[in-house]
Amino acid sequence: xxxxxxxxxxxxxxxxxxxxxxxxxxxxxxxxxxxxxxxxxxxxxxxxxxxxxxxxxxxxxxxxxxxxxxxxxxxxxxxxxxxxxxxxxxxxxxxxxxxxxxxxxxxxxxxxxxxxxxxxxxxxxxxxxxxxxxxxxxxxxxxxxxxxxxxxxxxxxxxxxxxxxxxxxxxxxxxxxxxxxxxxxxxxxxxxxxxxxxxxxxxxxxxxxxxxxxxxxxxxxxxxxxxxxxxxxxxxxxxxxxxxxxxxxxxxxxxxxxxxxxxxxxxxxxxxxxxxxxxxxxxxxxxxxxxxxxxxxxxxxxxxxxxxxxxxxxxxxxxxxxxxxxxxxxxxxxxxxxxxxxxxxxxxxxxxxxxxxxxxxxxxxxxxxxxxxxxxxxxxxxxxxxxxx
Amino acid sequence: xxxxxxxxxxxxxxxxxxxxxxxxxxxxxxxxxxxxxxxxxxxxxxxxxxxxxxxxxxxxxxxxxxxxxxxxxxxxxxxxxxxxxxxxxxxxxxxxxxxxxxxxxxxxxxxxxxxxxxxxxxxxxxxxxxxxxxxxxxxxxxxxxxxxxxxxxxxxxxxxxxxxxxxxxxxxxxxxxxxxxxxxxxxxxxxxxxxxxxxxxxxxxxxxxxxxxxxxxxxxxxxxxxxxxxxxxxxxxxxxxxxxxxxxxxxxxxxxxxxxxxxxxxxxxxxxxxxxxxxxxxxxxxxxxxxxx
Numbered sequence: 001x002x003x004x005x006x007x008x009x010x011x012x013x014x015x016x017x018x019x020x021x022x023x024x025x026x027x028x029x030x031x032x033x034x035x036x037x038x039x040x041x042x043x044x045x046x047x048x049x050x051x052x053x054x055x056x057x058x059x060x061x062x063x064x065x066x067x068x069x070x071x072x073x074x075x076x077x078x079x080x081x082x083x084x085x086x087x088x089x090x091x092x093x094x095x096x097x098x099x100x101x102x103x104x105x106x107x108x109x110x111x112x113x114x115x116x117x118x119x120x121x122x123x124x125x126x127x128x129x130x131x132x133x134x135x136x137x138x139x140x141x142x143x144x145x146x147x148x149x150x151x152x153x154x155x156x157x158x159x160x161x162x163x164x165x166x167x168x169x170x171x172x173x174x175x176x177x178x179x180x181x182x183x184x185x186x187x188x189x190x191x192x193x194x195x196x197x198x199x200x201x202x203x204x205x206x207x208x209x210x211x212x213x214x215x216x217x218x219x220x221x222x223x224x225x226x227x228x229x230x231x232x233x234x235x236x237x238x239x240x241x242x243x244x245x246x247x248x249x250x251x252x253x254x255x256x257x258x259x260x261x262x263x264x265x266x267x268x269x270x271x272x273x274x275x276x277x278x279x280x281x282x283x284x285x286x287x288x289x290x291x292x293x294x295x296x297x298x299x300x301x302x303x304x305x306x307x308x309x310x311x312x313x314x315x316x317x318x319x320x321x322x323x324x325x326x327x328x329x330x331x332x333x334x335x336x337x338x339x340x341x342x343x344x345x346x347x348x349x350x351x352x353x354x355x356x357x358x359x360x361x362x363x364x365x366x367x368x369x370x371x372x373x374x375x376x377x378x379x380x381x382x383x384x385x386x387x388x389x
Numbered sequence: 390x391x392x393x394x395x396x397x398x399x400x401x402x403x404x405x406x407x408x409x410x411x412x413x414x415x416x417x418x419x420x421x422x423x424x425x426x427x428x429x430x431x432x433x434x435x436x437x438x439x440x441x442x443x444x445x446x447x448x449x450x451x452x453x454x455x456x457x458x459x460x461x462x463x464x465x466x467x468x469x470x471x472x473x474x475x476x477x478x479x480x481x482x483x484x485x486x487x488x489x490x491x492x493x494x495x496x497x498x499x500x501x502x503x504x505x506x507x508x509x510x511x512x513x514x515x516x517x518x519x520x521x522x523x524x525x526x527x528x529x530x531x532x533x534x535x536x537x538x539x540x541x542x543x544x545x546x547x548x549x550x551x552x553x554x555x556x557x558x559x560x561x562x563x564x565x566x567x568x569x570x571x572x573x574x575x576x577x578x579x580x581x582x583x584x585x586x587x588x589x590x591x592x593x594x595x596x597x598x599x600x601x602x603x604x605x606x607x608x609x610x611x612x613x614x615x616x617x618x619x620x621x622x623x624x625x626x627x628x629x630x631x632x633x634x635x636x637x638x639x640x641x642x643x644x645x646x647x648x649x650x651x652x653x654x655x656x657x658x659x660x661x662x663x664x665x666x667x668x669x670x671x672x673x674x675x676x677x678x679x680x681x682x
Contacts, residue, residue, distance in 0.1 A: 006672070031674065032480055034472075053663045056672040058479045063505040067472035070465060074445070074476025077463065078484065082476070100466050227443040227461040227477055228484050234407070234456055236464035245410060246456060246464075 024159025031057025127367030418612020
């Protein structure tokens with residue numbers, strides 16, 4: 001279906017990534033946010049707080065991130081499309097509720113504008129060190145989707161995508177911004193509402209007596225009902241059967257947890273978004289995401305000027321990790337170079353997917369700034385000289 | 390046969406329960422089932438529209454109530470029933486949202502949310518079953534455990550002061566505060582019905598026995614002994630100053646309706662503020678009508 005024009009600020013804007021993310025949420029049809037202030041993400045909810053009473057919706061500033069991350073889920077079961085916004089320390093507090101959303105299959109979006117860590121770390125400076133936390137931060141086995149924008153324009157476009165994926169798969173989607181992308185101001189084009197596709201809720205059409213809240217119909221994603229509609233359904237974070245009732249047997253646990261995993265893994269190719277450039281005939285492929293992809297671009301171009309055959313693969317979907325793409329490339333290239341604002345997170349996935357077919361070089365950075373393109377270039381040069389695996 | 394007699398007459402609260410989930414997990418002598426009975430009777434008496442009613446629980450013995458009532462019901466995470474319920478209520482203001490949980494869930498791990506929801510005056514009906522202990526996990530000290538009680542984590546006796554929950558929530562801003570015990574089943578039903586008539590944050594504390602853990606360790610007898618204690622030592626004092634209603638292990642239990650006052654609830658205040666500040670630019674939140682796929 002098309003976006004509700006009331007939430008769409010059609011036009012050409014000069015806007016930072018945080019504000020663009022907020023506009024993306026409104027365009028996607030989100031009319032509910034719960035948040036707790038934290039740098040460098042606060043501008044997103046500040047803008048939402050200012051905008052939402054003029055389009056019909058609610059913002060509530062909660063007492064902490066534990067509250068914000070579950071209040072939004074209550075709103076979802078009340079019928080809203082909802083999200084919350086945070087940064088590292090707050091993201092840590094939200095982990096239990098990411099697991100709750102995964103377990104109860106509550107479609108929602110968690111925006112993490114990454115800053116340096118661990119702990120309070122670097123409140124106003126960038127990092128990309130929450131990538132593994134986004135994937136593994138809550139306990140137990142589960143799958144989520146994570147997207148990484150690299151510009152204010154993508155903060156708008158991909159926030160809509162994040163809400164759409166959340167609805168399609170009934171999964172919490174992590175929107176992994178970083179401080180630079182959040183605070184960078186650039187041109188943002190917001191199209192007309194009728195140019196924006198939004199995915200509606202997978203609401204059941206079944207009559208009350210035929211509805212089973214967690215029964216699936218082949219595609220692994222169950223249909224949802226909302227409170228107040230007469231379905232008298234039950235939702236629990238305990239292991240549950242198709243009725244939504246607690247059933248703590250190894251058999252039901254196996255069935256449920258494998259389905260939660262497979263509904264995302266089986267669709268990984270469909271979910272995977274990446275930007276590629278000159279992969280054909282490349283010796284070295286630079287794999288990057290978020291702000292680092294823009295810094296890496298300069299290093300890639302400098303390497304090409306030196307005659308090196310360098311391809312670019314920018315991850316837009318970080319999770320599920322596009323391992324098939326990496327595996328295919330690994331058969332034909334000598335090495336991957338993976339710059340990121342952490343001491344080695346997504347590079348482990350690249351190395352795992354490459355499975356020894358190609359070498360993997362990390363270009364780590366502890367955060368607090370972005371890479372010097374020279375540092376990436378040096379590693380590209382080194383990688384180009386290495387013996388093929 | 391007695392069985393057929395019961396079937397003929399029907400149990401009036403059965404329509405409110407998920408009978409397919411019986412038997413429940415609660416111990417013999419536990420008071421939680423009694424509170425559910427009073428709750429169901431309040432639903433009958435107040436003739437509330439059941440379709441508009443949602444029940445939210447946290448974790449613990451009382452947290453399991455959500456799984457046994459035939460309502461839209463949510464068994465959330467430990468301590469977070471109130472913020473979940475807040476989101477549910479704000480997204481769909483037409484819902485009557487009940488939070489049904491235990492003392493540890495609501496006042497320890499969820500204590501911050503309890504006071505802030507009361508401060509904001511979110512229109513929630515909170516039923517707090519207070520069995521004075523963490524029961525599900527085996528009888529550890531709760532913020533409500535009376536002084537000198539023996540628990541598994543204070544094997545030599547509790548020495549930290551406990552919360553007086555009515556006093557806490559009144560100070561934080563609740564518009565309706567009452568306390569009963571599981572001996573006072575009719576009074577409890579009446580209070581729940583009254584809370585449904587209030588707009589704003591209502592809090593009903595129900596003192597309830599835990600024979601398996603609290604009473605056994607403290608040599609206070611079984612469920613029946615608890616009833617005798619509640620009968621003998623409870624004193625009805627409507628309007629009692631809440632700073633005078635703190636609990637001790639074997640002393641008097643002040644029960645009654647302590648607070649019944651009016652102030653605008655969160656959504657009313659929000660609407661008033663937006664109307665005042667934004668004028669015609671303010672757009673009411675439309676009813677959450679699902680765009681079905």
